[in-house]
Amino acid sequence: LVASMEQVEETYIMVKPDGVQRGLVGEIISRFEKKGFKLKALKLFQCPKELAEEHYKDLKAKSFYPKLIDYITSGPVVSMAWEGVGVVASARKLIGSTDPLQAEPGTIRGDLAVQTGSKQICRNVIHGSDSPDNGKREVGMTANIIE
Numbered sequence: 001l002v003a004s005m006e007q008v009e010e011t012y013i014m015v016k017p018d019g020v021q022r023g024l025v026g027e028i029i030s031r032f033e034k035k036g037f038k039l040k041a042l043k044l045f046q047c048p049k050e051l052a053e054e055h056y057k058d059l060k061a062k063s064f065y066p067k068l069i070d071y072i073t074s075g076p077v078v079s080m081a082w083e084g085v086g087v088v089a090s091a092r093k094l095i096g097s098t099d100p101l102q103a104e105p106g107t108i109r110g111d112l113a114v115q116t117g118s119k120q121i122c123r124n125v126i127h128g129s130d131s132p133d134n135g136k137r138e139v140g141m142t143a144n145i146i147e
Ligand code: RTP
Pocket: 059, 064, 068, 097, 098, 120, 121, 122, 123, 124, 126, 127, 128, 129, 130
């Protein structure tokens, strides 16, 4: 376990449309920079439906999937590749729990997001890869689709 934490990894971080619209991009970048991770790539773009579907293909069977695709394609996102030792797990800790109401203070979701309504898809400001393999996959996928 200790050995795997010492790997230099890459993670895919995406500021979701609510985060971009609310002007949280600078704050989010600042948190990753201050932690000591290295920014490798960054792009603002409107996520095409096909990329959103590919990105969230594992969630296709979920009841919230159609709303999730609508949410992610509803406005520009900022996609980033961040590099560092143990960056995948560390980024998930910096981001906090999926539900902003459950996310601890001090985390990005805990500090910067609330739930907007009981019937709303969870608008939680940011995405971070959940494994080193998915980090590579998601960074590569975005690089291939956007120039
Ligand atoms: P992410 O992949 O975006 O970092 O999020 P996660 O691992 O924390 O959560 P996941 O279960 O993979 O869900 C992906 C995104 O779908 C939205 N969601 N809404 N019941 C709901 O309203 C609901 N459940 C999931 C969130 O935006 C979540 O981040």
